[in-house]
Amino acid sequence: MKQLILAGLASVLAISCAEEADFKIKGTTPDIDNNTKVYLQKIDENNRLVGVDTTVIEQGEFSFDPSEVKNPEMMVLGFEAAQGTVILIAENESISVRAYKDSLYTSKVNGGEENDFFKLYYNDVVESNKKKNKLQEQAMNLQRTGDTAGITALRAEFEQINTEDTERRIELIEENTDKFVSIIVLSDLVGTRAIDANQAEALFDKLDKSLQEMQKGVKLKEMIAQAKEREAAASLAEVGNKAPMFTAPTPDGDELSLQEAMGSKYTIIDFWASWCKPCRAENPNVVNVYNQYHEKGLNIISVSLDRASARDKWLAAIENDKMTWYHVSNLMEWQDPVARKYGVTAIPATYLLDSEGTIIEKNLRGEALVSKMQELLGEG
Numbered sequence: 001m002k003q004l005i006l007a008g009l010a011s012v013l014a015i016s017c018a019e020e021a022d023f024k025i026k027g028t029t030p031d032i033d034n035n036t037k038v039y040l041q042k043i044d045e046n047n048r049l050v051g052v053d054t055t056v057i058e059q060g061e062f063s064f065d066p067s068e069v070k071n072p073e074m075m076v077l078g079f080e081a082a083q084g085t086v087i088l089i090a091e092n093e094s095i096s097v098r099a100y101k102d103s104l105y106t107s108k109v110n111g112g113e114e115n116d117f118f119k120l121y122y123n124d125v126v127e128s129n130k131k132k133n134k135l136q137e138q139a140m141n142l143q144r145t146g147d148t149a150g151i152t153a154l155r156a157e158f159e160q161i162n163t164e165d166t167e168r169r170i171e172l173i174e175e176n177t178d179k180f181v182s183i184i185v186l187s188d189l190v191g192t193r194a195i196d197a198n199q200a201e202a203l204f205d206k207l208d209k210s211l212q213e214m215q216k217g218v219k220l221k222e223m224i225a226q227a228k229e230r231e232a233a234a235s236l237a238e239v240g241n242k243a244p245m246f247t248a249p250t251p252d253g254d255e256l257s258l259q260e261a262m263g264s265k266y267t268i269i270d271f272w273a274s275w276c277k278p279c280r281a282e283n284p285n286v287v288n289v290y291n292q293y294h295e296k297g298l299n300i301i302s303v304s305l306d307r308a309s310a311r312d313k314w315l316a317a318i319e320n321d322k323m324t325w326y327h328v329s330n331l332m333e334w335q336d337p338v339a340r341k342y343g344v345t346a347i348p349a350t351y352l353l354d355s356e357g358t359i360i361e362k363n364l365r366g367e368a369l370v371s372k373m374q375e376l377l378g379e380g
């Protein structure tokens with residue numbers, strides 16, 4: 001009989017523990033009105049928000065009791081008529097939230113190892129951003145006074161913060177190879193290009209197999225593979241190398257190759273887009289350079305990173321900016337195969353080639369471009 005009682009007690013405890021392990025959210029708020037809607041959404045593997053549940057605030061409290069989660073995942077709480085969201089990690093724990101209307105990012109989330117880890121990472125990011133924002137403000141003040149030495153010192157300090165951030169995040173991943181949040185941290189490092197693809201791959205390989213096989217883990221692996229491809233392409237498009245050859249559609253629908261567009265002495269490959277403000281701001285300078293040096297052997301071929309739905313804007317920008325040289329585009333934005341072949345990750349991006357197709361300079365703009373052309377071809 002005693003054994004039966006003990007067995008029964010063990011069963012009750014097991015059921016109780018299982019119930020306590022369910023994913024629950026209990027929230028309070030001191031300043032959000034009753035009857036305000038609260039939205040629980042998850043962030044899927046493509047970083048899109050997907051609705052999970054909706055509730056309302058009653059007597060300053062709200063709660064969610066979603067189904068049990070098979071794997072941890074990132075979720076957010078949104079509040080009707082309030083700016084921002086509260087980020088949390090869905091795990092099979094009871095999670096408490098203290099939400100503040102006018103500063104949702106300062107809301108308190110407690111419960112579970114994954115949320116504790118995310119809170120540590122999130123606070124690191126917030127503190128780092130505060131330091132960098134302060135430096136940027138100081139740099140703007142120094143810029144107004146023309147203190148170039150001071151700006152250089154601040155830039156070095158800014159880079160030091162970035163270096164320390166990266167080292168800290170690598171350390172967090174290595175200390176938490178069994179945590180879902182490590183996927184988030186590593187995704188951020190890859191997305192911001194704080195580390196190269198080989199470093200990212202080595203860190204990914206240290207993660208538990210279960211994390212690697214999750215949807216977000218599979219997506220991260222794809223990101224790393226794309227980064228490797230991009231870095232390999234960029235290494236081929238370095239100064240001193242032959243420019244990768246390409247063929248792409250012109251505005252008229254014909255195919256034009258780089259070889260056909262090359263100038264007798266020099267060629268500029270110009271990656272741009274009609275939506276890119278810095279590109280459009282630089283265009284008048286490029287137009288002047290082309291007008292001055294085209295007859296002396298300079299040609300330009302512009303590769304647009306516009307999308308198919310913006311084809312008319314691409315053509316209008318060419319006409320409005322008086323870009324009377326060669327133009328091509330696959331109208332695939334960042335997935336443009338020419339841009340990927342060159343490892344282009346930001347625009348404007350330019351490559352200056354000699355008559356043999358060798359890259360002799362990269363990313364010349366403004367006065368630097370004018371000076372280089374004067375050096376190569378004399379006064380326009």
